[in-house]
Amino acid sequence: MVNEQFKKTFFLTRFNIKRDWLKIIIWAVALIALFVGVAAKFTGLYGTQTAIDQIIKTLKTPAMISLFGKMPSGPYTTADVFASEMTVFMTIVAVIMNFSFIIHATRGEKETGTLEIIQSHSVGRLSNLSSALLENFLINLVIGLIYAIGLEFAGLTGTNTNGNFLLGLGLGLAGFMFSTIAAVIAQLTDNSRSATILSYIIFGIMYLARMVTDISHPQATWYIPLGWVEKFSTYKDNNWLPVILMFCLSFVMIFIAFTLNNHRDIGSGIIATRSGKSNASPFLRGPLSLFWRLNRVSLIVWLFGLMILGATYGSVFNTIGDILKTNPLLKQLLNTQAINAANILIIKEFLAILMIVFAILALVPGLMLINYLKTGEEKGYLELIHSKQIGRLKLFNSILALAIVAAATIFFAGILGLYVGGKAVMKHPIALSIFMRGYTGYLSPMLIMLGISVCLVGWLPKLVVLNYGYIVVTFFIQYFGKLLKLPDWSKKISPFGFINQVPVKNFDVSTFWWQIAIGIILIVIGYLGYRRRDLLIN
């Protein structure tokens, strides 16, 4: 009986891999290049003890802990610096990859109807799920192994084989653990959108919890599955206990997913789709209101998600902006006023990084909206609209307006969260105007990024995904630029690189305007392409 349930699992796994091979290769190469590439560069960057000591001082500040995770206790080698900078970051990237694969394989297939065809053949009830999990397991295993081997070859000072394999395989397993979590969620919902939103909410909660516990009670991070990767304490203690915990949690999740899968029909979820209204509200009357209606749930989730993320970061400002914590000697050297000023500066510098992170996060829903001109077309959803008295310009403007407003509002929500969170905990809160300076400062590069997507949709609709890649590169350069001592020109390959550390420095009006101008030009060019091309048909 049990075998029947899993019949053809291996066949389907091979089939999945064949179907996804390009996506797998792109993700794997990107991840491995990132990880191993950074490792290879590290000896050059942090080879000397002085360089190590200096960076460790930075990494031990609460601000850096909130971004990169808690450092184990010293003394430190190059390898320790590497492990503490990369562990949390690589886990986040792995989670995104795993969510995308598992939700596509478990929910996307159901939606396109392919699953029904497969299931009508002599295939076990659980085979689709088990093959999806197996596929993800293999992907993570291979990537993890290559990480480990890559570290062996990179030969950082202070590495050892045990630690290399712990970090490599541990990161792989962490990714797999999240795909098992998403697999459970995919059984609960009946469509890939809800599954994706719910999965990211759970991940977001874990991320915030991990950040707060890292700063205040590092021991409590043990309660958070996302925090387990930090507990490897790679190269220091080489603790394999978190790996065992991940295995256990993955097994529990797999068990739950199979049980749920066995108790529901194909295509349905445990949480059923509810009926709705039999008439449209007066508000639903054109493309703009339609696009809002279609995306409102995810936009609201983005809005509150970023606001909460902001508030959580804001709530650690008092710890971060306490220079005396990292350098008690300063108390004798500086007066209170000077110390306050120094504290504020630290927070502003931290803000400059956070704001880029928030701007880039807020861009994601904006880009998704713009890309709907392509994806919605491809799936046939827009064909009925195109046959109506709705010109391309109107459709284009509706989606563009919504995308710009959504990105700007969601970004604002994040900034507001930072401000409110900071205000709640700080004795001398930072003025709202400083936050607003940062906000306006990053609006212009955001417009350029949206403009690039518009251009792609208009001229090269098949390549719209490229812009996500560009955003990831931007993010990486801005986030790691200083730590990896990347050359200055690298910052200039993205429009964000021209915004010079606002809000530490002042907002530059001329930069703002020339970037807005480029953004508008890109949008116009994109429209010209969109106006004259064939609309995509499925």
Add this chain to the structure above:
Amino acid sequence: MINEKVPILHIDHLQKRFGKFQALKNISFDIYPGEVFGFIGPNGAGKSTTIRTILGILRASGGQATIFGKDVFKNAVEIHKKIAYVPGDVYLWPNLTGGEIIDLLLKLSHDQHSVKTYQLIKEFQLDTTKKARTYSKGNRQKVALIAAFSSDADLYIFDEPTSGLDPLNEEIFQKEVLKLKAAGKAVLLSSHILSEVEKMCDRIGIIRDGKIVETGSLEQMRHLTRTLIKVQTRLPVPELSTLPGVHNLTVEKGNFLNLSVDSEQMETIMNYLVQKQIVSLQATPPTLEDLFMRYYDSTNGVSHDGK
């Protein structure tokens, strides 16, 4: 009523190329007010491509297509004011209900949810409170059909609209199309259900490999083809097989003959048979299906004597 001599839709040597692939090679036909035009052809012949070009979704690579005398690509928005369209594959936004989508589509054409809409929903028996995600293919088609029938247009375009409907709903569809015709509207009906086309269409266009191979009324087309005759004669008919225009002659026991006859030779053959003293005679006009088969069979191409 609109001037009946002026076509609503005019297509003249329309061509469409996707990269190297020439999807439409030569499409020409007109549709006049008060006329139902049947558009038939095998899968992949270019029916949907033609329709999407007419709608300005695709940009023609050559030739001309106008609706109400205006270019379908340049004046798409203006033209669409008076067009109702039901695509072959209806994709609806999964998280909206059927009722919401009907209303939205009506508003997009500046129409209202009217008594007519209400009646259509009732007739088609659509549960409008359900999310589109849960609809079957037939139900998704109903949503688009209800929106199309209750909007006020001059040209209605249906791309295989009944492929997911049950026979009862198919009948409702046919009834509604006939009402449109009576009201002087023009209808383009692309379909695979030949009995439907036969029943409803005034004129038919057959498309194959991106070319219109035949247009005309069913009567005119029948003229091009053969009538099936089953006949019993008292006297033997040895010369019959040698007469021009006789095909597929078979003899059953009891001197029953089955044959097909070219329309233009009908007179000669009948005169011959009458001489041989007809006992019984059954003549079946060629169905659209026979016509269709002849044009569809791409290995033989269009030929008048092959089978």
